[in-house]
Amino acid sequence: MTGQKGWTRQWRDPEPKSHYDVVIIGGGLHGLATAYYLAKNHGIRNIAVLEKGWIGGGNAGRNTTIVRSNYAQPGNREFYEDSLKLWENLSHDLNYNVMFSQRSHITLLHNPGAVDAVSRNYNVMRRTGNSDAEIWGLDQLKAAVPHLNYGPNARFPIMGAAVHKRAGTARHDAVVWGYARGADQMGVDIIQNCEVTGISREGSKVTAIETSRGKITAGKVGLAVAGSTSRLWTMAGLGCLPIESHKLQAFVSEPLKPLLDQVVVFGMGGAHFYISQSDKGGMVFGGDLDWYKSYAQKGNLPIVQDVAEAAMSVLPCLGRVRLLRHWSGVVDMSMDGTHFISKTPVDNLYLNAGWNYGGFKATPASGTYFADLIANDRPHRVIANHDLKRFERGLQIDERGAGPDPKLHG
Amino acid sequence: MIRIPCPFCGTRDHSEFSYGGDGSIQYPALDAPVQDWHDAVFQRENICGVQTETWQHVNGCRMWLLVDRDTMTHEIHDVRPAHPGMAKVLGVTS
Numbered sequence: 001m002t003g004q005k006g007w008t009r010q011w012r013d014p015e016p017k018s019h020y021d022v023v024i025i026g027g028g029l030h031g032l033a034t035a036y037y038l039a040k041n042h043g044i045r046n047i048a049v050l051e052k053g054w055i056g057g058g059n060a061g062r063n064t065t066i067v068r069s070n071y072a073q074p075g076n077r078e079f080y081e082d083s084l085k086l087w088e089n090l091s092h093d094l095n096y097n098v099m100f101s102q103r104s105h106i107t108l109l110h111n112p113g114a115v116d117a118v119s120r121n122y123n124v125m126r127r128t129g130n131s132d133a134e135i136w137g138l139d140q141l142k143a144a145v146p147h148l149n150y151g152p153n154a155r156f157p158i159m160g161a162a163v164h165k166r167a168g169t170a171r172h173d174a175v176v177w178g179y180a181r182g183a184d185q186m187g188v189d190i191i192q193n194c195e196v197t198g199i200s201r202e203g204s205k206v207t208a209i210e211t212s213r214g215k216i217t218a219g220k221v222g223l224a225v226a227g228s229t230s231r232l233w234t235m236a237g238l239g240c241l242p243i244e245s246h247k248l249q250a251f252v253s254e255p256l257k258p259l260l261d262q263v264v265v266f267g268m269g270g271a272h273f274y275i276s277q278s279d280k281g282g283m284v285f286g287g288d289l290d291w292y293k294s295y296a297q298k299g300n301l302p303i304v305q306d307v308a309e310a311a312m313s314v315l316p317c318l319g320r321v322r323l324l325r326h327w328s329g330v331v332d333m334s335m336d337g338t339h340f341i342s343k344t345p346v347d348n349l350y351l352n353a354g355w356n357y358g359g360f361k362a363t364p365a366s367g368t369y370f371a372d373l374i375a376n377d378r379p380h381r382v383i384a385n386h387d388l389k390r391f392e393r394g395l396q397i398d399e400r401g402a403g404p405d406p407k408l409h410g
Numbered sequence: 411m412i413r414i415p416c417p418f419c420g421t422r423d424h425s426e427f428s429y430g431g432d433g434s435i436q437y438p439a440l441d442a443p444v445q446d447w448h449d450a451v452f453q454r455e456n457i458c459g460v461q462t463e464t465w466q467h468v469n470g471c472r473m474w475l476l477v478d479r480d481t482m483t484h485e486i487h488d489v490r491p492a493h494p495g496m497a498k499v500l501g502v503t504s
């Protein structure tokens with residue numbers, strides 16, 4: 001009606017100031033959410049988010065947008081359940097439609113072992129207060145998702161499914177923009193095209209941050225740079241981390257009429273595949289990471305083939321659908337598949353990292369608890385074991401039981 | 411596709427190989443302090459640039475290799491057998 005005229009900026013484009021009370025490095029979902037909650041929950045307003053490119057240009061804009069809370073390990077259960085509850089009110093909280101769609105997360109089961117394993121996990125969920133955990137037989141599954149490959153010739157015949165109904169998807173860019181606008185309205189400076197190139201320290205204190213737009217000093221510094229974590233860690237003169245950077249690819253097809261109402265996940269032997277349909281109609285899907293360490297946001301062909309094969313074995317009706325785009329993001333894989341929201345050996349430096357390929361769903365809780373850690377300089381009870389020292393205490397929060405090999409934590 | 415020059419078989423697509431991990435890790439003595447084992451098992455330098463890593467030629471000679479590869483460009487700088495003794499027995503020099 002107004003011809004799409006009269007739109008104004010959603011957030012300012014300020015010049016960096018020389019000093020901030022808190023500087024967050026990384027303008028992805030976690031950095032922006034942290035700034036938002038620091039301002040909203042803790043009343044800190046003199047904050048900058050420094051982003052080397054454009055906000056949401058990293059994994060924030062590259063993920064397959066699956067949100068769920070079907071974790072079984074203590075610590076992760078509470079954390080992801082809190083996150084899901086925050087998602088349920090996020091559009092209202094931000095006054096920005098993040099298109100959160102609780103369309104169910106359906107994990108296909110192909111053998112009795114898989115049924116037993118998932119039943120154990122889903123029982124743990126139910127016994128610890130998350131009643132949103134169901135095991136479906138074939139009849140129920142066929143009624144809900146009639147066009148999966150139920151044929152007798154299927155390579156892995158489907159036996160049933162584990163269903164988590166409050167899970168779903170959200171529009172990733174909208175989440176970035178909603179947090180950015182909300183933070184900006186409370187006075188946070190979002191500074192794009194501002195690459196951090198150095199972190200100066202005196203003893204156990206960060207004294208200044210060197211950036212492509214000048215030197216900035218800060219009372220406290222939060223790192224939220226996902227796949228680049230080790231690079232920033234090295235800039236701060238710190239040694240090793242329990243993290244490796246790997247790359248994960250994702251795919252979207254040409255838009256189709258409504259075809260799939262749920263998130264469907266297939267994992268069998270070496271295959272891994274997850275798919276949902278975006279509101280524009282594109283089939284959004286992905287699989288395993290590329291298996292070798294990489295900082296290149298560039299995927300390789302063997303995984304394209306693997307994912308296409310998995311797609312065909314689950315949803316043969318996709319066979320003639322054309323791919324529209326395909327891309328890759330650098331993910332911060334941790335040693336046990338679980339993240340870190342942690343103090344560091346440097347007093348005023350805080351770390352948010354190790355999201356593997358599951359950090360989208362974590363966004364609201366990650367921002368909430370990281371802001372709480374930075375503001376109060378002590379971990380909240382919920383993130384007590386999400387620190388860097390858990391391995392020294394003999395604790396691994398390993399949902400998959402895969403052991404300390406980052407590439408195995410899908 | 412990355413092309414890896416296997417010292418035993420010649421240059422092959424990386425899809426014939428399986429990636430092991432960081433090849434620079436030195437495991438400490440069995441009775442070393444627990445902190446040394448913690449660091450070897452859990453801590454990584456996570457280099458952006460040329461790192462030494464292990465690959466196994468699973469769909470070829472099945473040998474483990476040490477590969478110097480750039481983790482940003484994926485360029486391969488050097489490939490050598492992980493067990494030089496084995497290479498010597500087989501008469502392969504690299």
Ligand SMILES: Cc1cc2nc3c(=O)[nH]c(=O)nc-3n(C[C@H](O)[C@H](O)[C@H](O)COP(=O)(O)OP(=O)(O)OC[C@H]3O[C@@H](n4cnc5c(N)ncnc54)[C@H](O)[C@@H]3O)c2cc1C
Nearest residue numbers: 026028029030052058059060064066196329358359360361
């Ligand atoms: C293909 C793919 C699919 C995924 N699917 C899912 C999914 O379905 N569900 C789910 O829960 N999670 C998923 N994830 C994981 C999720 O996207 C990430 O865990 C999450 O986005 C990471 O947090 P972030 O948004 O803050 O990271 P990013 O968006 O990567 O933010 C980090 C930012 O730091 C910036 N930065 C880096 N270095 C510097 C520097 N020196 N100076 C300044 N800024 C710097 C980067 O430019 C970047 O913008 C997926 C990831 C990928 C790659």
Ligand SMILES: [Zn+2]
Nearest residue numbers: 416419467471
């Ligand atoms: Zn070989």
